[in-house]
Each structure stands twice: as C-alpha cells, then as structure tokens.
Amino acid sequence: MAATVPFAKMNGIGNEIIVADLRGRADRVTAAAAVALAADRATRFDQIMAIHDARSPGTAHFIDILNADGSSAQACGNGMRCVVQALAAETGEKTFALETRAGILNAVEHEDGLISVDMGRPRFGWRDIPLAEEFRDTRMIELQIGPIDAPVLHSPSVVSMGNPHAIFWVDRDVWSYDLDRFGPMLENHPIFPERANITIAEVTSRDSIIIRTWERGAGLTRACGSAACAAAVAAARTNRTSRSVTVTAPSGGKLAIEWRDDDHVIMTGSAEWEFGGTFDPATGAWTRDAESAA
Numbered sequence: 706m707a708a709t710v711p712f713a714k715m716n717g718i719g720n721e722i723i724v725a726d727l728r729g730r731a732d733r734v735t736a737a738a739a740v741a742l743a744a745d746r747a748t749r750f751d752q753i754m755a756i757h758d759a760r761s762p763g764t765a766h767f768i769d770i771l772n773a774d775g776s777s778a779q780a781c782g783n784g785m786r787c788v789v790q791a792l793a794a795e796t797g798e799k800t801f802a803l804e805t806r807a808g809i810l811n812a813v814e815h816e817d818g819l820i821s822v823d824m825g826r827p828r829f830g831w832r833d834i835p836l837a838e839e840f841r842d843t844r845m846i847e848l849q850i851g852p853i854d855a856p857v858l859h860s861p862s863v864v865s866m867g868n869p870h871a872i873f874w875v876d877r878d879v880w881s882y883d884l885d886r887f888g889p890m891l892e893n894h895p896i897f898p899e900r901a902n903i904t905i906a907e908v909t910s911r912d913s914i915i916i917r918t919w920e921r922g923a924g925l926t927r928a929c930g931s932a933a934c935a936a937a938v939a940a941a942r943t944n945r946t947s948r949s950v951t952v953t954a955p956s957g958g959k960l961a962i963e964w965r966d967d968d969h970v971i972m973t974g975s976a977e978w979e980f981g982g983t984f985d986p987a988t989g990a991w992t993r994d995a996e997s998a999a
Contacts, residue, residue: 709983712991713791714748717783717976718958719927721750724784724791727757727986728766734986736775741989743773748984748991751923754784755986756792764804765792772922779807780867782930782960782972786812786820790976807867821973824931827938827964828865836863837898844943848896850887858887858905862939866970868921869901870935874945879905879917888919902929906936908945915953928954934970937962 712725723742725734734755742748755769768788770778789801793814800813812822831840840846840863848871849859861871871891875882882905891903903919916936918929933952940946941964948964960974984991 709985709992711981711983713787713981714750714979715787715791715976716979717786717928717930718954718960718974719956720752720781720783720929720954721927722781722784722787723748723750723753724787725753725755725984725986727755727769729758730986732986733757733769734771735988736771738984738986738989739771739773739775742984742991745989745991747993749773751920751926751929752778752781752784754781754788756788759804761804761809764802764809766801767804770805772920773924774922776922777806778868778922780805780810780824780931782822782824782866782934783928783974783976784930785810785822786930786972786974786976789814789820789822790978805867815973819973819975821971822930824866824934824970824972826968827935827970829863829942831863834863834865834869834901835898837896844939846896848891848894850891858882858891862943863901864935864939864942866931866934866938868931869897869899870904870932870939871897871901872904872906872932872936872939874943875905875907877907879907879915882917884917884919885925888925892919892921902932902935904929904932904936906940908940911946912949913951913953914940914946917955927956928958930960930972930974933960934962934972938964938970 753771757767849856851857858873918932920926982993
C-alpha cells in the first residue's frame with residue numbers, strides 16, 4: 706500500500722508524539738519511515754502511536770508504538786493520552802479500551818480535558834523487567850556509574866511498566882547530572898537484555914517527585930509517562946513517598962500518578978494538538994495540512 710495516511714503532531718506534557726491513523730490498512734509504519742520523520746525538525750518525535758484496527762474483542766483499536774530510532778516500544782503513557790484525545794475529538798466518546806504490546810489499557814477523557822490512563826500493574830520480578838541476572842530485591846540493584854568508592858549514580862530501583870525502567874535516586878538537582886552522557890551507557894548496559902529507560906529522580910516531598918529520563922530508543926526526552934509511573938511506584942515501594950504523587954517532567958509539565966490498592970497505576974495529565982498532515986508509512990515522506998500550516 707503506497708497511499709499516505711493522516712497524522713497529528715501532538716505532545717503529552719512535552720513528550721513529542723505523532724498519532725498516525727492506519728485503520729483499515731494491513732501495513733504498518735516502517736522503521737525507515739520513523740527514522741526519516743524523526744530526522745525532520747518539524748516532525749521530530751519521541752514516539753509514533755499508530756492506530757490500527759482492533760485485534761482483540763472488547764477493544765477499540767490496537768496501538769503500534771515506535772521509537773525515534775525505529776524500534777518498537779511496548780508502552781507510552783503520554784502517547785496514549787494523545788491517542789485518546791484524538792479519538793475523543795473524532796468520535797465524541799470519552800472512554801476507550803486500547804490494546805498495545807504491553808496489554809490492554811483503559812483510558813478516559815474527563816470533562817476538564819485531562820486524560821487518565823490505567824497503565825496496568827507494575828512488575829518487579831527480575832525475569833519480568835527483564836534483567837540478565839537474578840536480583841531477589843529489585844528495589845535496589847547493584848549498578849553504578851563512576852568510581853567504586855565515589856559513584857555518580859548507583860543502586861537504582863528497577864521495575865517494568867510494560868517496558869523496563871531503572872530509577873536512580875538523587876538528593877540534589879536532577880539537572881546537575883550529565884544524563885546525555887550516562888544515558889546511552891546505562892540504556893545499553895548488559896544487565897538490561899531489552900535495554901532500559903533510565904531516570905534520575907529527586908523526591909521533594911511525600912507527594913512530589915522531579916524526574917529526568919533518557920528514553921530507550923529516543924534519548925533525552927522532555928517527558929516520559931511510563932517513567933513517571935515507574936518512579937512513583939518505586940518511590941512508594943522504597944517508602945520515599947505515598948502511593949499518590951505528582952511527578953514533574955523536564956518540560957515543567959506535571960502528571961498525577963496513583964498506585965491504587967488494586968495494584969493498578971493510574972496516570973492523569975494533559976495532551977496538546979500541534980498540527981496535522983499526511984505521510985507515507987513506508988518512507989516517511991510527509992506534507993502538512995494547509996489549514997494547520999504555519
């Protein structure tokens with residue numbers, strides 16, 4: 706299929722997202738198309754959320770997620786809010802059951818425009834994250850950057866939110882750490898056989914956390930929803946915070962994260978439309994809609 710597909714350039718509290726409509730098509734966005742779109746300044750993104758026809762009964766759509774390097778992603782919380790906003794604007798519906806490679810996620814758009822996504826249950830087993838070797842307690846594993854006697858970052862909490870996360874706890878400004886240098890090394894560390902999202906987190910109170918994230922397959926990002934969820938869960942699990950917190954991203958945007966008693970993690974935040982267009986899912990060649998042209 707060579708015909709172009711509609712897309713919307715959006716963001717979830719600064720997490721750059723492309724929502725692409727591939728309903729009614731058998732093909733998918735190729736890695737080459739993703740890389741081409743990511744290289745263009747106008748369409749630079751962290752994740753593509755490609756909407757496909759439903760695969761499972763009881764779901765509205767299957768969402769195929771690609772990172773900026775063309776690799777597949779299992780989950781993207783900020784991207785899911787963008788998908789929900791786009792679908793709600795089109796259909797008038799407010800609740801959706803959407804399937805991803807991480808499973809089925811339920812979402813709702815509230816009257817105030819904020820969107821809540823049930824990100825499912827976190828997983829803590831070393832095989833589930835996954836890790837390359839056994840750690841019985843994943844609240845803190847042996848991993849560090851820097852000299853043995855004076856590490857810059859060390860002893861992260863690790864958790865899966867459908868994708869692997871490592872959270873390094875720091876006592877001072879998250880901006881004082883050279884994450885663009887440490888991030889690639891840690892993402893590709895042998896302990897993470899499927900690579901990992903790397904987050905530096907500072908707890909500022911029992912109900913607030915500030916994070917910076919090096920996102921697997923995307924690099925430094927202005928926001929990462931699944932990382933916010935992972936940090937909130939890991940903070941509560943290590944008794945740093947309560948189970949309901951506000952997480953502030955590098956963009957300055959905030960997410961409300963609640964780790965409920967039923968073990969589900971609920972993420973609530975905003976989504977923003979930027980412009981629309983069409984693109985070739987095989988090559989990434991694109992054009993901008995005339996009505997949204999700058």
